[in-house]
Amino acid sequence: MFEEISRRGLVLLGCGKMGSAMLAGWLDRGLEPGSVWVIDPNPSDWLKNTGVNINADLPDSPAVVLIAVKPQMMGSALPDIADYGNGSTLFVSVAAGTTIETYEDMLGAASPIVRAMPNTPAAVGRGITAIVGNPRVAPAQLDTAEALLAAVGQVVRLDDESQMDAVTAVSGSGPAYVFHLIETLAAAGEAEGLPADLAMQLAKATVAGAGALAEGSDDDPSQLRVNVTSPGGTTAAALSVLMDDETGFPDLLRRAVAAAANRGRELAK
Ligand SMILES: NC(=O)C1=CN([C@@H]2O[C@H](COP(=O)(O)OP(=O)(O)OC[C@H]3O[C@@H](n4cnc5c(N)ncnc54)[C@H](O)[C@@H]3O)[C@@H](O)[C@H]2O)C=CC1
């Protein structure tokens, strides 16, 4: 699956949390470290031990340049790869907010550019990434982007770039909401008298198990919820709090997801 990248190379611009999550997944799945060139002024110890090329002379015509710097760093980072613009190199950006039009302005309108939104479970092969390309992206290049990202989880293709801020708010940022759920579920268990390590073990296993059941079951999540809820029992007591119209999850998550999507729109400006 990595043949073209093995031949021409992959340049990773920025290798922080998201770049490392994807790189870890690719290396686990057999990508040769020698075919990866990372540009990052602050390489982590983990990165230095992977065997990839770090801040070294770059290949002439890499198959893919993957952009994983923060949106606010684009102005200073993109000049390092601008020479690849308007050629056969495929650019794939995972930055929240930064639009395809911005890349066309900075890298050349003839550049094939895929905008992607992955998430950090990519590090364990359980990510999900949404992708959309500009008209310069040939079908085979979109397939390459999809194959690269499919190596670290599921991939969905979007009809329209305008969906990207909502995707970012649901699945790009979403792992943080789930991690916060684990933290607060464990803290609530402690408040009910459990030792901290036991509360955390219960919270992590519950979220992981429920996620696996939701993904693998023929029943939808609302039915799975009903299956846990004995009439007049403990779950019903908890859900009366969580499903409260004014203070419960639905309104809270609606506001949280809207805040993330709005921030994505602001970053685009
Ligand atoms: N962390 C996440 O869960 C996700 C992040 N993203 C996107 O990934 C991008 C990176 O985010 P994180 O990895 O979280 O940030 P990060 O801060 O962990 O990583 C950014 C990296 O860029 C490097 N960097 C700074 N200036 C640079 C330059 N001029 N040239 C090359 N590298 C430079 C930094 O040293 C750092 O290692 C962002 O655009 C973000 O929107 C997308 C989906 C999920």
Ligand SMILES: O=C(O)[C@@H]1CCC=N1
């Ligand atoms: O917080 C952020 O802006 C990035 C994009 C999605 C997840 N992390």
